Amino acid sequence: MSSTARMLFDNGSHKVLCFDQLVTGDGVQSNQFLIIDDNQHALLDPGGDLTYMPLSLALSQHITVRDLTYVFASHQDPDIISSLDKWFLHTNCKVVCSTLWARFLPHLSAAFLSKASGVSTTERMVAVPDRGQDIALGRSVIKVLPAHFLHSVGNLQFYDPVSDILFSGDMGASMVDDAEPVTDFASHLVSMEGFHRRYMAGNKACRLWANMIRELKPAMIMPQHGRPFVGAAMINQFLDWISNLECGMDLMEQADYRIP
Numbered sequence: 001m002s003s004t005a006r007m008l009f010d011n012g013s014h015k016v017l018c019f020d021q022l023v024t025g026d027g028v029q030s031n032q033f034l035i036i037d038d039n040q041h042a043l044l045d046p047g048g049d050l051t052y053m054p055l056s057l058a059l060s061q062h063i064t065v066r067d068l069t070y071v072f073a074s075h076q077d078p079d080i081i082s083s084l085d086k087w088f089l090h091t092n093c094k095v096v097c098s099t100l101w102a103r104f105l106p107h108l109s110a111a112f113l114s115k116a117s118g119v120s121t122t123e124r125m126v127a128v129p130d131r132g133q134d135i136a137l138g139r140s141v142i143k144v145l146p147a148h149f150l151h152s153v154g155n156l157q158f159y160d161p162v163s164d165i166l167f168s169g170d171m172g173a174s175m176v177d178d179a180e181p182v183t184d185f186a187s188h189l190v191s192m193e194g195f196h197r198r199y200m201a202g203n204k205a206c207r208l209w210a211n212m213i214r215e216l217k218p219a220m221i222m223p224q225h226g227r228p229f230v231g232a233a234m235i236n237q238f239l240d241w242i243s244n245l246e247c248g249m250d251l252m253e254q255a256d257y258r259i260p
């Protein structure tokens, strides 16, 4: 295991770090991100018990962990946010998530934690409405984009306008062991196809999302698992593929709903 961060962007006052080697043994490879702007810090999709210790140690090399400003959660899954109680206990962070999950995520945190800090769990949740919003971070913002049904019913993605990176959560995720940029889209497909067919809810959501991203024109699409897409040519190949993919509900038939 290496706690070395991959620096995705650094202009002095704004930094984006990727921790891609913290999950070892069981559990799918996953990427965690720290965005620093001025004196504020945001951690994206920190994961669960599996990553909490190595991640907090790695963070402490870059920031005072207690001062963490935000934890952003793209959705409610264990590899995304099941370490919520520990971040609440050991830092002063607020947790940004979909309004659909803001009422459920407090189940991950014991009530005594919020009593001890004098701030209720609810007050530490930032519930993002379905259409998304901007969240101020230092002198910049993080744009919280709607990505519902990709794959969770209340699903968010995070765009950092300074680094021009879109953090796409499970969209574009690949089942590989590293986070090196994709170089050959055709051969990369095998590591994405099965996952997207089953975990994404349907072609309509993929297509509408891809239209939004074509307008956004990020320099990089960085998923939570596996390899990023860098540059317009590679990103467009991914958007064209996902726009045409039949997945989720598109593929369901009566045979899939039979009593076993």
Ligand code: FE
Pocket (backbone or CB within 6 Å): 075, 077, 151, 170
């Ligand atoms: Fe998930």
